[in-house]
Amino acid sequence: METRARSRVAIACQGGGSHTAFSSGVLQGLLAELPEEVDVVGISGTSGGAICAALAWDGLVRGEPDVSIRKLRQFWSDVGAREPWDKLVNEALLASIRLREHMAFPEVSPYLLPTWGEERFLQMLREHMDFAELRELAKRPGAPALHIGAVEVLTGHFEVFQGHELTAECLLASAAIPQLFRAVHVEGKGMYWDGLFSQNPPIHDLPQLNINELWVIQINANTCARVPMMTHEIIDRQNDLSGNLSMEQELRQIDLINRLIAQRKITDPRFHPIHVQRLVFDRALDYSTKLDRWPDFLDELSEYGRSKARRFLKERASQSFAVRAGGRPAVGQATA
Numbered sequence: 001m002e003t004r005a006r007s008r009v010a011i012a013c014q015g016g017g018s019h020t021a022f023s024s025g026v027l028q029g030l031l032a033e034l035p036e037e038v039d040v041v042g043i044s045g046t047s048g049g050a051i052c053a054a055l056a057w058d059g060l061v062r063g064e065p066d067v068s069i070r071k072l073r074q075f076w077s078d079v080g081a082r083e084p085w086d087k088l089v090n091e092a093l094l095a096s097i098r099l100r101e102h103m104a105f106p107e108v109s110p111y112l113l114p115t116w117g118e119e120r121f122l123q124m125l126r127e128h129m130d131f132a133e134l135r136e137l138a139k140r141p142g143a144p145a146l147h148i149g150a151v152e153v154l155t156g157h158f159e160v161f162q163g164h165e166l167t168a169e170c171l172l173a174s175a176a177i178p179q180l181f182r183a184v185h186v187e188g189k190g191m192y193w194d195g196l197f198s199q200n201p202p203i204h205d206l207p208q209l210n211i212n213e214l215w216v217i218q219i220n221a222n223t224c225a226r227v228p229m230m231t232h233e234i235i236d237r238q239n240d241l242s243g244n245l246s247m248e249q250e251l252r253q254i255d256l257i258n259r260l261i262a263q264r265k266i267t268d269p270r271f272h273p274i275h276v277q278r279l280v281f282d283r284a285l286d287y288s289t290k291l292d293r294w295p296d297f298l299d300e301l302s303e304y305g306r307s308k309a310r311r312f313l314k315e316r317a318s319q320s321f322a323v324r325a326g327g328r329p330a331v332g333q334a335t336a
Contacts, residue, residue, distance in 0.1 A: 006037050007039070009214070011027070012043075012203050014049050014200055015046040015200050015201065016243070017047070024302050026306070030312075032306075047200070050148045053146065054129065057163065059071065071129075075124070078128075080293055146162060147206070148162075148166070150170070150195040151193050151195060152192055153192065154191060159195075173193070175195075212272070214275070215278075257271060281301075
């Protein structure tokens, strides 16, 4: 009977606000039906992708993927605007963003606003994750790695927080949009803004985990159907392109190394091919929906992510990956 070689896999989760409810669904689908020969040895994320990555890692570091699935479902259920006051806040925020297309709005610094949003966010994170316990679990030999992206405001340093130093503040720092949140102080580190300004998502260090495959959950579109002309269309496209910049650069580096290995220009045994697959959020939604917390919307995105994951795993099972046979890998995109 043929025994399939084990594959070391890392998962990278791009940021994108509420659209990362899709990432939550993808992770749930992947972990619910993870192939027997796959070992998830690392997971990374930025902004909303960082939250999803950390919740998934919570179960992976325990060796209990069911815990990951439960935590991802419950967190995004709690994110939804369900209370009457929260629904009003959600609608007011969306309305103000959409009205900017038609009129000028005064810019209000988050330092002039109350901090209840940050406080509620931190409280939610602490309710869903025991950070002290997770830091200890991360120190176990063979524990899967966690990489969270953020940027230090004063120095411009691209920070990658790891599992052994994870706190609620690290995750808030990765998700702190400057227009909405004050810079986040991480003890012993500095003042941080959203990781979308750094690595989105962190990929550079994942090959050091000796991976065979990299699965990228991509939120921002690479292409658009036509040249943006309306203000909101321009903002949407600008957001996509800036969000993909670092990711595409890091994926091109992996592709270059793959090609040099195939051409035998790299023979160092420390380097081996990495097969890259993307699970892409391919729905045309405007930027304002990245801040939409309507429960039905979040549930729909999550279910779409689960279906995308199922199709990806089915397609993966039907393929004969060159990486398992030691042949030339490819950098591809899931067609599901």
